[in-house]
Amino acid sequence: MLNDKRIKIIIGHYGSGKTEFAVNYTLKLAELGKKVAIADLDIVNPYFRSREKEAMFKAKGIKIIGSSIGSNIGADLPALSADVLGPLQDESYDVVLDVGGDAIGARVLARYHNYFKEGSYDMFCVLNAYRPGTQNVEDTIEHIKGIEGQSRAKVTGLINNTHLLRDTSVEDVLEGQKLAKGVSEKLNIPIKYVSTLEKVARLLPEDIEGEVFPIKMYMREDWM
Amino acid sequence: MAKILMKGNEAIGAAAIKAGCKFFFGYPITPQNELPEYMARELGKAGGTFLQAESEVAAINMVYGAAGSGARVMTSSSSPGIALKQEGISYIAGAELPCVIVNIVRGGPGLGGIQPAQSDYYQSTRGGGNGDYKLVVYAPANLQEAVDLVMEAFDVADYYRNPVMVLGDGMIGQMMEPIEFREPKKRELPPKDWATTGTEGKRKPNIINSLRLDPAELEKLNQKIQAKYREIEKNEVRYEMYNIENAEIVFAAYGTTSRIVKNAIEMLKQEGINAGLIRPITLWPFPHKAFDEIPETAKAILTVEMSCGQMIDDVKIANNGRLPVGFYGRSGGMIPSPQEIVNKAKEMLGGAK
Structure with missing residues (x-):
């Protein structure tokens, strides 16, 4: 994962687990000694946004950028912070852009188009084969095209994050892998990560395509 | 892959369409926006009509009209938006029309905030509108239940010719969970021979109205509606009893809060304290009889809500003075x-055990 480009854009359908992946990925980068910033660009969802974990990120020395208005939990206005430009320009940063769901959520990316030079960024599409709208190859490709059109950036990697929350099984992940593989072959985009709960990650076949990326659920409270 | 993962708001929309909802009228407000968004995208494909009204007041009156013509119709909003709909809801109840109203509750009072709350219990069960009317109020605690109850709500509304409310706090609207769609139990639904569908010159016109200037006639309507409510109280009460046997303390909680309470019950068990839960699934009719089934072992009832204390009134009525209610x-x-809930439970049971 150290080979990923400096600017890492995380997109996908809402419910795919984008934010959970983005949070885990950001923490991992910091653990590997990187100077990391995560910008929560989600102006679509009112709940379960990475900005809610501000305290956790700060404690780990990670720069977190939420709304420009403050009030990170209750903000109901689609306000992007000018601070997002800082880590995009400052090349000492690895920056993770946690983008809102679907093409609508990805529209904000067009504003940063100048920073997305080919070869300078990765845009990872998080897939969950249990989400209506991304359950088969055709729909998923349409979904990706929609996001690429709005964001004016190209998907460079797929992340199979197929899950049913805590009930996720190895079979579920492998079912999702079929989808990811189908999309990967059609669009000629590699499967970069297979992201799943630690208990499932341990049981995945070793020859699975993509790097197995075990995650914890940070956004979902224990009682949920 | 029978199950799919959906967000509460869109799952509710999908369930409504599966239940045959043909019209949706609404106006945006967080945290329920994904519901009208879903209906805007999907209802047309299912042969229905989505319309964003110019206001909540307009939306509920469009519901009144569509319901009067016998169509399955739904509206949704969040707390202050539901407050705006109250006049229309009372009219719909007065005209004895079926419809489904979804409230994804946010913090109040006033415009409040967008985070989840349960402070519309009074609004839902006591009525923000005028007159002696009731809504059947369902309070799902997870998305599967939300989907099941929305589908059943349309049948219940048609069966009793009464508006039905599905009350979810913001968490229910915003969270993701695996769901599947299941047919509700079959009910024999009477024909909608009261609907205004055009007489074709073959019958007397049907009239949809909630204005009755003759007091004797209006009282008769009230008596008829009340008889219907007694029927609903007899047939439609729904609740869950959880871990109630040998419970020293019994929680009362609904919706999202009941899930947190279940975690608290686990934590109490670790400490050797037996706790149970009464979870109303219908807030009206309230499950009074569940409180008659509380075992002798119980020393107290603890009501937990995301509000400053509203359902506790019904818990006290149901408890009828038998146990202390915290x-x-x-x-x-x-x-x-x-943990906060555990602490309060232990405090009620008399400190360290």
């Missing part, structure tokens, strides 16, 4: 933690 609540969009 309260723990968070409000304004704050969510109680299992």
Whole structure:
């Protein structure tokens, strides 16, 4: 994962687990000694946004950028912070852009188009084969095209994050892998990560395509 | 892959379409926006009509019209938006029309905030509108239940010719969970021979109206409606009893809060304290009889809500003075933690055990 480009854009359908992946990925980068910033660009969802974990990120020395208005939990206005430009320009940063769901959520990316030079960024599409709208190859490709059109950036990697929350099984992940593989072959985009709960990650076949990326659920409270 | 993962709001929309909902009228407000968004995208494909009204007041009156013509119709909003709809809801109840109203509750009072709350219990069960009317009020605690209850709500509304409310706090609207769609139990639904569908010159016109200037006639309507409510109280009460046997303390909680309470019950068990839960699934009719089934072992009832204490009134009525009734609540969009609930339970049971 150290080979990923400096600017890492995380997109996908809402419910795919984008934010959970983005949070885990950001923490991992910091653990590997990187100077990391995560910008929560989600102006679509009112709940379960990475900005809610501000305290956790700060404690780990990670720069977190939420709304420009403050009030990170209750903000109901689609306000992007000018601070997002800082880590995009400052090349000492690895920056993770946690983008809102679907093409609508990805529209904000067009504003940063100048920073997305080919070869300078990765845009990872998080897939969950249990989400209506991304359950088969055709729909998923349409979904990706929609996001690429709005964001004016190209998907460079797929992340199979197929899950049913805590009930996720190895079979579920492998079912999702079929989808990811189908999309990967059609669009000629590699499967970069297979992201799943630690208990499932341990049981995945070793020859699975993509790097197995075990995650914890940070956004979902224990009682949920 | 029978199950799919959906967000509460869109799952509710999908369930409504599966139940044959043909019209949706609404106006945006967080945290329920994904519901009208879903209906805008999907209802047309299912042969229905989505319309964003110019206001909540307009939306509920469009519901009144569509319901009067016999169509399955739904509206949704969040707390202050539902407040705006109250006049229309009372008219619909007065005209004895079926419809489904979804409230994804946010913190109040006033415009409040966008985080989850349960402070519309009074609004839902006591009525913000005028007159002696009731809504059947369903309070799902997870998305599967939300989907099941929305589908059943349309049948219940048609069966009793009464508006039905599905009350979810913001968490229910915003969270993701695996769901599947299941047919509700079959009910024999009477024909909608009262609907205004055009007489074709073959019958007397049907009239949809809630104005009755003759007091004797209006009282007769009230008596008829009340008889219907007694019927609903007899047939439609729904609740869950959880771990109630040998419970020393019994929680009363609904919706999202009941899930947190279940975690608290686990934590109490670790400490050797037996706790149970009464979870109303219908807030009206309230499950009074569940409180008659509380075992002798229970020393107290603790009501937990994301409000400053509203359902506790019904818990006290149902408890009928038998046990001490305590309260723990968070409000304004704050969510109680299992530990806070455990602490309060232990305090009620008399400190360290």
